[in-house]
Amino acid sequence: MVEQGALPAAAVAGSPEFLRPMVGTLPRGGKFLRFYAADVGRGPDGRWWVLSDRTQAPSGVGYALENRLAMSRALPDISRTMRMERLAGFFQGFRTSLLKLDRTGEGRVGLMTPGALNETYFEHALLARYMGFSLVEGEDLAVRGDALYVRTVAGLKRVDVVLRRLDADFADPLELNARSRLGVPGLAHVARIGGVALANALGSGLVEAPALMAFLPRLAIKLLGRPLALPHVGTWWCGQGAERAQVMEHLDELVVASAFGTPVPGIGRRGSVLGADLAPQERRQLSAVMARRGADLVGQDVARISTMPVWTGDKLTPRPFTLRVFLAATEDGWTVMPGGFCRISERLDARAFSIQRGDRSADVWVLADREVPATSLLPSPDNVRVRRSSGTLPSRSADNLFWLGRYVERAEG
Numbered sequence: 001m002v003e004q005g006a007l008p009a010a011a012v013a014g015s016p017e018f019l020r021p022m023v024g025t026l027p028r029g030g031k032f033l034r035f036y037a038a039d040v041g042r043g044p045d046g047r048w049w050v051l052s053d054r055t056q057a058p059s060g061v062g063y064a065l066e067n068r069l070a071m072s073r074a075l076p077d078i079s080r081t082m083r084m085e086r087l088a089g090f091f092q093g094f095r096t097s098l099l100k101l102d103r104t105g106e107g108r109v110g111l112m113t114p115g116a117l118n119e120t121y122f123e124h125a126l127l128a129r130y131m132g133f134s135l136v137e138g139e140d141l142a143v144r145g146d147a148l149y150v151r152t153v154a155g156l157k158r159v160d161v162v163l164r165r166l167d168a169d170f171a172d173p174l175e176l177n178a179r180s181r182l183g184v185p186g187l188a189h190v191a192r193i194g195g196v197a198l199a200n201a202l203g204s205g206l207v208e209a210p211a212l213m214a215f216l217p218r219l220a221i222k223l224l225g226r227p228l229a230l231p232h233v234g235t236w237w238c239g240q241g242a243e244r245a246q247v248m249e250h251l252d253e254l255v256v257a258s259a260f261g262t263p264v265p266g267i268g269r270r271g272s273v274l275g276a277d278l279a280p281q282e283r284r285q286l287s288a289v290m291a292r293r294g295a296d297l298v299g300q301d302v303a304r305i306s307t308m309p310v311w312t313g314d315k316l317t318p319r320p321f322t323l324r325v326f327l328a329a330t331e332d333g334w335t336v337m338p339g340g341f342c343r344i345s346e347r348l349d350a351r352a353f354s355i356q357r358g359d360r361s362a363d364v365w366v367l368a369d370r371e372v373p374a375t376s377l378l379p380s381p382d383n384v385r386v387r388r389s390s391g392t393l394p395s396r397s398a399d400n401l402f403w404l405g406r407y408v409e410r411a412e413g
Contacts, residue, residue: 006222007215010239010295015260017056017205019168021175025192027201029101034199034329035094035163037061040230041305041322049303050232051322053213056205057165060324060341062123065091065130067363068339069378080374085338085366088375093335094328095131095377101197102160109161110136110150114170114182124165130377133163138171140394143186146195151395161197168202176202210298211237211259233303239295247299248287251275254299256286264296265289274302310344310360320345323364338366 001007012018037058039051068087072079098109111133113124128135134150142149142156149156164171170180172188190196206212213235220228236243237259247254257272258264267273267286278286290297307318324341327334346359379385 001219001222004222006218007212008237008239011209011211011215011237011259012206014239014295015206015209015211016169016262017203017209017260019176019188019203021188022192022201022203025201027191028194028197031329032201032204033207034097035061036327036334037324039322039324041303044304044306046306048230049305050228050230051303052210053208054324055200055207056167057200058324058326059120059123059165061326061337062120062126063361064324064326064337064339064341064364066123066126067341067361071363082365083368083370083372085368086372086375087337087339088377090326090328090335090337091131091377092375093330093332097328097330098161098163098197098199100331104158104160106158106160108150108157108159109133109163110141110159111163112136112138112141112166112171114138114166120165127163132377134159134392134394136394137396138166138180138182138184140396141184141187143184143190146190146193148184148187148190148196153393153395153398157392159196161199163199164202168205171202209260210235210257210300211239211295213300214243214298234301236299237295238290238297238299243299244290244294247297248290250299251278251283251286253302255302256290257298257300259296259298262296264293267297308344318348320347320349321362340364 002009002012033055035058037054037060039054040048041051042048065087095109099107102109109131111124111128111131113121113128113135115121115137118124125135127133136150136159140150141159142151144156148159148162150159166182169177171183172185173180173183174185175188176183187196188202191198191202213232214237216232217228220226236247236254238244238247239259247256252275254275255272256267256275258267261271263271267289273286275283305320305322308321309316310319311317312319321342321344324343326337326340328337329335342362342364344360344362
């Protein structure tokens, strides 16, 4: 697309997610993306808009699963009578597609997490347990030769497939971010030669940059031969002179945001600023920043989204919301999760940029016109099997359990 002039080179190479060590690499299995999420909002006219794309390590699906599990336990009768589509089939299909990438025949898939200090660690642990994957951190893994291994109490065990929940920049301190203490030295090399299948591939975060949203309508026509099925928020990349001038001319009607999700001086700590809220001095500062670093900024329409009824106190009140939807690559193509992660704002401000982090969440139902069979990946409480398997516990976890036992002994003494 860059060679054909459909996409400016600076809109790609200017992103920190453009990982030069991975240029020219085709992931094992041929898919760069195996899991995708999009934040969508409904306008006052009822139309749905795509607000942002999530391709790096999309979060939220674990919280959506937990919402459903909690709701099913709290209101089991409603769950059975409302004919809600189950989420288990979606997770089962995604799990199966990852297991088919395993060439060792051992069925070992690792879910790579930054660790317990990460804000989404809860869903990492939940997903690993629900899907039967090994929850591993960077220090649990090691590269030997052209393969990736997990350190266990029984020695090194091969890991052929990794569901990555760690940002690509931190995945390999040897070739990517040398300051990272979360990744695995040599992981980029192993991924490059096909020694491990990563979902999603290193560098896939490039696609979620707001700068690329400015070119999606043109790319859709060129690649697919048709317009986008869902419109996205109007976006202008300020790395082009005409677009930069248009953003400054209509600043009162737009949000100015980072083009690549990185901090840019002059647009606030949240990474975006509403033009209409700027004082004259702040406007001059923004104009100067845009003149110097226009390629790092985008202007976007202020998307006003509709509301939903929410029970607050003793009554129903309208609250704006956004919905994150999830898609997984399976053997039958892309599958959409029959549900989602709904964020609800406690404020009445219906501008989408103001509720990027909702104050509460809700379970999302997709109703079927038929009886929905009861399926789940969770073991039945009436048929719990106790299994003892040696050699699968990561050494780090075993070490933590050992010291936990020692401290418990001291506390009892």
